[in-house]
Amino acid sequence: MKARVFSGVQPSGNLHIGNYLGALGNWVRMQHDYESIFCIVDLHAVTVFQPPEELRAKILEIAALFLAAGIDPKHSSIMVQSAVPAHAELAWMLTCVTPVGWLERMTQYKAKAAAQQTVGDGLLQYPVLMAADIMLYQAAIVPVGEDQAQHLELTRDIAQRFNSLYGETFVVPQTSLPTVGARIMGLDDPTTKMSKSAAGAGHAVALLDPPDRIRKTIMRATTDSNPAVDFASLGPGVENLMNIFQAYSGWTAEQMRTHFTGMRYGDLKKQVAEMVISHLEPFQQRYRQITSDPGYVAGVLRQGAERVAPIANSTVELVKSRMGLYTEKRGLAPPSQAE
Numbered sequence: 001m002k003a004r005v006f007s008g009v010q011p012s013g014n015l016h017i018g019n020y021l022g023a024l025g026n027w028v029r030m031q032h033d034y035e036s037i038f039c040i041v042d043l044h045a046v047t048v049f050q051p052p053e054e055l056r057a058k059i060l061e062i063a064a065l066f067l068a069a070g071i072d073p074k075h076s077s078i079m080v081q082s083a084v085p086a087h088a089e090l091a092w093m094l095t096c097v098t099p100v101g102w103l104e105r106m107t108q109y110k111a112k113a114a115a116q117q118t119v120g121d122g123l124l125q126y127p128v129l130m131a132a133d134i135m136l137y138q139a140a141i142v143p144v145g146e147d148q149a150q151h152l153e154l155t156r157d158i159a160q161r162f163n164s165l166y167g168e169t170f171v172v173p174q175t176s177l178p179t180v181g182a183r184i185m186g187l188d189d190p191t192t193k194m195s196k197s198a199a200g201a202g203h204a205v206a207l208l209d210p211p212d213r214i215r216k217t218i219m220r221a222t223t224d225s226n227p228a229v230d231f232a233s234l235g236p237g238v239e240n241l242m243n244i245f246q247a248y249s250g251w252t253a254e255q256m257r258t259h260f261t262g263m264r265y266g267d268l269k270k271q272v273a274e275m276v277i278s279h280l281e282p283f284q285q286r287y288r289q290i291t292s293d294p295g296y297v298a299g300v301l302r303q304g305a306e307r308v309a310p311i312a313n314s315t316v317e318l319v320k321s322r323m324g325l326y327t328e329k330r331g332l333a334p335p336s337q338a339e
């Protein structure tokens with residue numbers, strides 16, 4: 001049996017090249033070596049208010065972007081988190097084995113909470129729901145960008161704690177980061193990561209941006225006061241542009257060095273822009289083709305949920321009976337030794 005991969009994207013804001021290089025691109029490369037589940041995590045998105053109509057449209061858009069990136073729905077399951085109630089059910093049980101101190105230490109929680117007037121409880125519970133997403137499918141590998149590494153460490157801690165309290169139940173998952181592109185920075189400010197929710201035109205290249213806009217955003221990217229590329233002292237802005245180029249081109253570090261040493265920043269930016277556009281143009285064409293059939297994406301999502309629900313439900317059955325809770329199939333009978 002192939003090991004299982006699970007990963008997810010929140011349906012909020014516009015997906016950008018950081019999401020692609022940190023996560024989606026890796027999923028596409030990995031999908032045929034594993035049994036893969038790719039999830040649109042709408043229950044995570046509502047930890048911050050989302051207008052319902054916009055959320056519905058966003059879920060379909062993200063699913064179409066997964067398909068345009070090359071996720072093969074015959075082989076991999078593409079699903080919406082709220083379509084499988086077991087995500088929320090397992091999250092509650094995991095909440096009960098998670099010390100609140102572990103959650104208060106999460107850097108994303110601290111940053112998001114600082115930006116809200118009233119902090120919803122969901123924001124604190126967010127990484128527990130994420131652990132539930134992964135553990136529900138006994139996923140062995142979770143391909144994400146670097147910003148999710150801390151949440152994955154927490155997932156491992158929760159799995160281990162549950163296993164030690166109730167007996168071996170969960171696979172303890174591994175994090176898989178891409179070698180290049182695990183942390184793409186904002187083009188306007190290379191000291192902060194590129195983010196879906198950040199405001200400002202010059203911050204990110206969205207996957208659906210037209211070529212003119214991509215060129216404009218990259219040509220305006222913040223660099224430093226040097227005139228040309230010097231590998232001995234790369235500033236964060238130039239390094240970020242290099243990372244984007246290298247991740248899209250697949251070039252080696254040696255090829256990068258030979259080609260870009262001494263290149264003026266204006267020329268570097270032109271080359272980065274053309275590299276990104278040469279990948280995004282065919283991607284956007286596939287996206288338009290996929291969305292031209294309005295029922296297609298909805299069908300992929302229905303099929304994905306149907307395929308994964310039995311796995312999720314059997315994990316919840318096992319967890320509940322391990323904990324001494326009532327289950328539909330077994331009532332209050334304890335699990336057998338073999339399980």
Ligand code: TYM
Nearest residue numbers: 007008009010018019022023130144145148182183184194
């Ligand atoms: P989200 O929606 O913020 O991001 C989706 C994926 O994109 C990666 N990413 C980046 N990679 C490189 N550079 C960047 N600037 C950048 N920004 C984002 C993220 O690391 C992620 O892989 N909590 C998750 C969603 C989630 C999840 C899960 C992921 C929920 N349950 C279970 C894995 C497994 C999130 O908000 O990702």
